[in-house]
Amino acid sequence: MPEPKFLADEMLGTLARWLRIMGYDTEYARDMADDEILQHAAKGDRFILTRDRELARRAGGRAMLVRSDDGAEQLEDVVRRFGLEFDEKRTRCTMCNSELAPVTPEEASEQVPPRVLERHNEFLACPSCGRMYWKGTHWTGIREHINEAVRKARGNSGPR
Numbered sequence: 001m002p003e004p005k006f007l008a009d010e011m012l013g014t015l016a017r018w019l020r021i022m023g024y025d026t027e028y029a030r031d032m033a034d035d036e037i038l039q040h041a042a043k044g045d046r047f048i049l050t051r052d053r054e055l056a057r058r059a060g061g062r063a064m065l066v067r068s069d070d071g072a073e074q075l076e077d078v079v080r081r082f083g084l085e086f087d088e089k090r091t092r093c094t095m096c097n098s099e100l101a102p103v104t105p106e107e108a109s110e111q112v113p114p115r116v117l118e119r120h121n122e123f124l125a126c127p128s129c130g131r132m133y134w135k136g137t138h139w140t141g142i143r144e145h146i147n148e149a150v151r152k153a154r155g156n157s158g159p160r
């Protein structure tokens with residue numbers, strides 16, 4: 001099965017960001033009418049993630065109705081449904097969904113504070129929006145949040 005790509009509806013912006021961190025191609029449907037969302041998903045071969053029952057019904061097999069309003073549970077449910085995995089090397093830009101590219105500390109130095117440059121030597125940049133990423137102290141919390149969702153999703157999916 002090819003790796004799933006997603007289109008998250010307007011109410012699922014946070015979920016979209018988590019999926020991007022996990023490395024999955026996830027677009028965010030800001031200011032899109034339901035018809036546009038359906039067309040765009042069909043054209044790009046994307047699964048629609050939605051809180052909207054009617055939209056989910058119209059999309060048929062191309063949508064997942066996200067039932068929980070809790071962010072951690074939403075992630076857990078999507079991970080379970082699609083059997084997603086977390087590969088830190090594939091993290092995408094949380095702002096614009098592009099694949100990140102490694103840059104040298106020299107290249108990063110214009111945008112990164114000196115105290116960060118002192119402590120890190122691996123940097124990633126978004127080729128589309130220019131945002132710079134490094135795995136600082138905040139990364140530990142991000143990693144734990146995702147690993148927790150993956151663990152719970154595996155645990156609740158029954159024996160295989």
Ligand SMILES: [Zn+2]
Nearest residue numbers: 093096126129
């Ligand atoms: Zn970007």
